[in-house]
Amino acid sequence: MEHYYQPEIECASQEQIRAWQDERLVKTVKRVYENVEFYRKKMDEAGVKPGDIHSVDDLYKLPFLTKDDLRDAYPYGLLAAPLSDCVRIQSTSGTTGRRVVAFYTQHDLDLWEECCARAIAAAGGTNEDVVHVCYGYGLFTGGPGLNGGSHKIGSLTLPMSSGNTERQIQFMCDLGSTILCCTPSYAAYLAESIWERGLQDKIKLKAGIFGAEAWTEEMRHDVEEKLRIKAYDIYGLTEISGPGVSFECSEQTGMHINEDHFIAEVINPKTGEVLPDGEKGELVFTSITKEAFPLIRYRTRDICILSRKKCSCGRTHVKMTKPLGRSDDMLIVKGVNVFPSQIETVLLNQGYPANYQIIVDRQNNSDTIEVQVEMTQEMFSDNAGIVAKREKALVDALKAMLGIYVKVKLVNPKSIARSEGKAVRVIDRRNLYQG
Amino acid sequence: MTVKQISVFVENKAGKLAELTEYLHEQKIDMRALSIAETQDFGIVRIIVDDAYKTSCILKEAGYVASITPVLAVEMPDEPGSLFRILKILGDGGVNLEYMYAFLTRKEDTAYMVLRVEDNEKAADILSKSGIHTICQDAVANL
Numbered sequence: 001m002e003h004y005y006q007p008e009i010e011c012a013s014q015e016q017i018r019a020w021q022d023e024r025l026v027k028t029v030k031r032v033y034e035n036v037e038f039y040r041k042k043m044d045e046a047g048v049k050p051g052d053i054h055s056v057d058d059l060y061k062l063p064f065l066t067k068d069d070l071r072d073a074y075p076y077g078l079l080a081a082p083l084s085d086c087v088r089i090q091s092t093s094g095t096t097g098r099r100v101v102a103f104y105t106q107h108d109l110d111l112w113e114e115c116c117a118r119a120i121a122a123a124g125g126t127n128e129d130v131v132h133v134c135y136g137y138g139l140f141t142g143g144p145g146l147n148g149g150s151h152k153i154g155s156l157t158l159p160m161s162s163g164n165t166e167r168q169i170q171f172m173c174d175l176g177s178t179i180l181c182c183t184p185s186y187a188a189y190l191a192e193s194i195w196e197r198g199l200q201d202k203i204k205l206k207a208g209i210f211g212a213e214a215w216t217e218e219m220r221h222d223v224e225e226k227l228r229i230k231a232y233d234i235y236g237l238t239e240i241s242g243p244g245v246s247f248e249c250s251e252q253t254g255m256h257i258n259e260d261h262f263i264a265e266v267i268n269p270k271t272g273e274v275l276p277d278g279e280k281g282e283l284v285f286t287s288i289t290k291e292a293f294p295l296i297r298y299r300t301r302d303i304c305i306l307s308r309k310k311c312s313c314g315r316t317h318v319k320m321t322k323p324l325g326r327s328d329d330m331l332i333v334k335g336v337n338v339f340p341s342q343i344e345t346v347l348l349n350q351g352y353p354a355n356y357q358i359i360v361d362r363q364n365n366s367d368t369i370e371v372q373v374e375m376t377q378e379m380f381s382d383n384a385g386i387v388a389k390r391e392k393a394l395v396d397a398l399k400a401m402l403g404i405y406v407k408v409k410l411v412n413p414k415s416i417a418r419s420e421g422k423a424v425r426v427i428d429r430r431n432l433y434q435g
Numbered sequence: 436m437t438v439k440q441i442s443v444f445v446e447n448k449a450g451k452l453a454e455l456t457e458y459l460h461e462q463k464i465d466m467r468a469l470s471i472a473e474t475q476d477f478g479i480v481r482i483i484v485d486d487a488y489k490t491s492c493i494l495k496e497a498g499y500v501a502s503i504t505p506v507l508a509v510e511m512p513d514e515p516g517s518l519f520r521i522l523k524i525l526g527d528g529g530v531n532l533e534y535m536y537a538f539l540t541r542k543e544d545t546a547y548m549v550l551r552v553e554d555n556e557k558a559a560d561i562l563s564k565s566g567i568h569t570i571c572q573d574a575v576a577n578l
Contacts, residue, residue, distance in 0.1 A: 381502070382481060382502060
């Protein structure tokens with residue numbers, strides 16, 4: 001039997017969804033134009049006024065918003081509500097040094113958590129369940145989002161956060177966790193660790209909600225088999241709220257976008273032209289219910305396909321495929337966004353040349369990232385301790401910038417291939433994107 | 436009196452050291468002493484050669500990262516206790532060693548020790564006061 005958190009919304013007619021969207025879009029555009037100078041300027045430059053927007057059909061008239069805009073507007077430039085109404089921030093990495101900070105009022109937190117609650121319900125979650133959240137907590141949206149969603153459902157929530165696998169497994173066995181929320185690679189790692197300890201018959205998991213990084217169908221089958229669960233995908237981004245922007249249902253053929261909160265478009269990333277449903281392009285979101293940080297036509301850089309085919313689960317909201325790639329060079333490593341430009345910034349700050357190579361791999365179901373940097377005369381010393389100290393300083397600076405450990409490998413000068421045109425900076429050996 | 440040590444950055448990868456020594460061989464560089472400091476990813480090859488200037492030039496030409504460091508080469512009798520005696524003198528004089536390595540020569544009964552210290556002048560001074568001889572680069576070429 002299919003579970004819903006808000007069936008009247010999740011299974012509403014497409015006309016009803018459209019009516020909500022029309023009304024909320026008009027209101028949101030008017031509000032951001034009046035309250036946010038950044039939007040006002042952008043819309044004036046594009047020659048569009050709030051009065052030109054009558055329905056979703058007019059959405060194409062509005063200018064796009066990019067991650068660079070978010071960086072330029074940091075920290076308060078896009079805030080659409082008084083700071084006194086805001087109760088939370090979450091944050092994700094920007095393209096260079098500056099992070100993206102998203103603001104939430106209590107209303108915004110509630111709607112985000114409701115979206116996550118829908119995802120947990122779709123995975124079969126009820127107030128009888130024990131929801132084991134080992135996404136990171138803190139600035140990262142994974143932990144807080146699923147945690148809040150689980151509360152809304154009334155499930156017993158285990159705010160485990162990431163790491164400490166021994167304790168994760170112990171709690172899983174002792175408290176009888178039934179729904180696991182984490183990155184797919186950590187789920188695979190947990191599955192392996194559980195088998196190694198021979199505890200596979202001690203766990204009571206029935207479902208997993210796995211997101212924040214790309215994963216393949218093979219990985220899904222592997223984890224489903226090892227943990228004896230059904231594995232559901234979940235999608236989201238901090239800019240739009242966090243996990244729960246879309247989520248998978250029992251059909252497991254794509255993720256329903258919560259269209260009462262987010263209008264999705266797919267565009268040609270080169271021309272910006274809106275593409276019809278069924279065509280592959282870059283996903284663009286407009287959030288129409290948020291108070292503090294509503295984004296208008298935000299370019300996610302994720303490539304996907306939208307489908308309005310009737311779903312057997314009964315939900316009527318549009319479905320998106322798993323991201324099939326990126327229209328920029330962002331990498332997702334251990335669930336964390338990494339831009340090569342961030343790494344370049346750190347290298348230059350630390351006095352290394354900008355000639356480098358990033359190698360991303362997945363070993364034992366866990367992502368690894370290595371930066372190869374060419375040794376220079378200035379960085380060299382006859383004293384190995386001094387060179388190692390400089391190397392350590394680089395590792396620390398990378399960790400401070402990205403929030404994850406990056407292995408640094410110093411290589412001989414001129415040993416990183418120079419290419420004629422665009423340098424090949426990234427070698428991703430994971431082959432995560434299908435289709 | 437110091438000798439010029441050449442330090443070369445070498446990636447920790449199969450064949451890299453062979454590549455370096457092959458190149459030195461082609462360029463007819465004669466090594467007197469060699470030591471390697473290694474970490475997990477890379478090594479620092481330190482050599483004492485007959486012609487330090489030429490070596491430094493040809494390494495740079497070939498794209499190696501290399502540096503020249505003046506170090507002390509101490510002459511000592513090739514017999515038990517020699518090294519201890521020198522280290523004791525330096526220790527008593529408050530000289531801190533960064534690293535050191537030994538080399539033998541064709542000269543009978545004589546051994547040499549390369550010492551890397553912070554202050555060459557001070558260390559050489561302390562040693563000479565105790566009658567211990569350090570050799571210069573020219574002397575290395577003729578060893």
